[in-house]
Amino acid sequence: MTRPGAPATAVALTALAAAALAAAGPPQFAVRVDAVRVDVLVTEAGRIVTGLGPGDFEVLDNGVPQTVDVVSFGELPINVILALDMSESIGPRLRLLRNAGRSLVGALRPGDQAALITFSHAVALAADLSTETAAVRQALDQVAAFGETALVDAAYAGIVLGESDQARSLLIMFSDGLDTASYLHPSAVHDMARRTDTVVYAVSANIPARATFLRELTRLSGGALLEETSVTSLDAAFLDILDEFRHRYLLSYAPRGVTPGGWHEITVRVRGRQAEVRARPGYLAGS
């Protein structure tokens, strides 16, 4: 499908309450303001930087400095959506994938939610988003590999599912990176990635250099694409992604001094440090 036209209505995002609320129970979402959330990973010499506060961040929205209202770090519950390629070519890795999925679910904390999407020639919601992660484990036991690869359709489904809940959402995809069956156009899903704050990580098996869909998707969402060959094991890769996501800062700001609507380029820097910052490159306002 080709991307439809501009969105008709702007949707107010819900600002997160102070991170401290998380310690006392589920986060509260009492205040509704137009806010932009940006998941940010800060590293220095390859190590994750912790302990930063709002004053440490410099955020530019279309080049205009913004005031960072909220910074959270690792305290909020998260939604983890696991989207696994179950096409024929994945067959030999099925056992490894099951184990990696179980390890990931086992590392979730109380209050975190998990879901499992599988995809071959069609996409299936094997386990819906829930704190009852046993459903994901059970679904992992039942998956089987067959058919083609609707990778693009599955990525869309994962992002939308991630948006269905207001907690921070992490979509982890595993695939050989080659779509063979989707109806949705890659550009439509890349466009979605510009509209969402779901962060997409992908682990890909032998992805050809010319297969750009996952690379672009993860870049647009501020996530990362890992080559299966570059990780010690799938278990370790999934757990590393989860750990990295928990150590990301969630910045929130109410845009000021910028025109509403359209594409907004976001620049995030850490004041006074030579830190590397990974964040989504921008957002589509009002979507």
Place this chain on the structure above:
Amino acid sequence: MPVRLLNPILALVFAVTAALAAPAGLPRQVREPGAAWAELGDWLSLVATHSPGERDRAADEAARLSNDALGAILDQLQQARGRLDEARTSRLRPTSSIATRDGRPVAVAAVGHLLTVQPEALDRFLSDRSTGGRTDVDAALGRLLGRAALLHADVAVVVPPMLRLVRDDDPTAQATLRVTDGRADGVERGAESHVTVHLRFGNRLMELASVRAPDAAALGAWYRGVAAVQLHGEMYGDALRHLEDARRVLPDDPVVLFYSGTLHEVLALPRTQSVVQSLDLPPGMVHELRGTIDELRRAERFYRASLRLDPALVPAAVRHGRVLQQLGAHHEARTVLERAGPRIADRPTQYLASLFLGDALASLGDHAAAEGHYARAAALYPRAQTPALVRSALARAAGDREGAIAHLRETLSHPVDPTVITDPWRTYATTHVADAPARLATLRAILAGVAR
């Protein structure tokens, strides 16, 4: 007889040609002239004794003929053709009085004499009742070639798949890609499918038949029927060459042009382009696939030409609409699809047309109308996933997150059964050639002379 699919690992076959000089192969086997003519005689016996559509002794023996033997047979037939022409123009052997032997009103002896060898074999063949006692040499030879092409088509579709060894320096030989789940995982050189070899040989026979006394019904049945079989079996490398041949022989056949359009549209689909992305060919080889946009443009030209010749070819109109939409010509796509809509008789095509029209309308910003067409597609195939996905994406693009997730949850909750196709989009690459078995039956009937 249903069309047999190839081994899945070879189902997606591409032509790969040597870009640089191929390594020298074995020299072509030198035959004594008499031996070659003897092979021709044996081959004619197979043609004469083959029962159309059957896997019989003739089909099995023909399947074992080497590429060299097939090449020699073609050489002999071309020589025979030439000698007939010489005889026709010679004062000594005018066409109207080609000599006959033993007084029978057939051209057996004349043809046999002109061929100089194996008159008995030709005699046997042309004495077959199906020749109807024709005396016209051109018609007899055309009929022979048609029957021969039918034998080789049957070899292709009724004899179990086998790979044949070919020489590296054979200019007609193709390399074959092994493809698994959209990923190229190997190149077979020095061997090609016997399906490829025998259908290609059939084309050469039909070209020879079309030179002097073209039989429009036979040629049409051959080129359409073989193309349908190849597209149904996803033998895209073979189909690419076959349709090039077909357009040379039948440049104004709307079905041949329609099939050419579908071939290039399929080559633009993710399932084919993914192979290109994963392709790492050995040095000296190139593939013939172009990028998505180029393939779509070629498809668009063929669809347009097909519809110019036959505006009633509704499946061509629907696919033309999709290709226009993919190329960004949203207004024309909308016009083409809206015009085709009332003429669509079958449910799968109605479904596809609704999706494509919905896409065009969404691109034009008419979300309400788009939603209506997507809803119609959903009503036609309630278990299909595609309408729910596009409705979800449409809602999401409009900022309706609740609507987006609602459409998605509805469709994702259905269990996925790999054995049941609930969404015609999943078979889009082959839906238009679902009638391949019927076209094959027509081909057999016409070439065997039953339908005349």
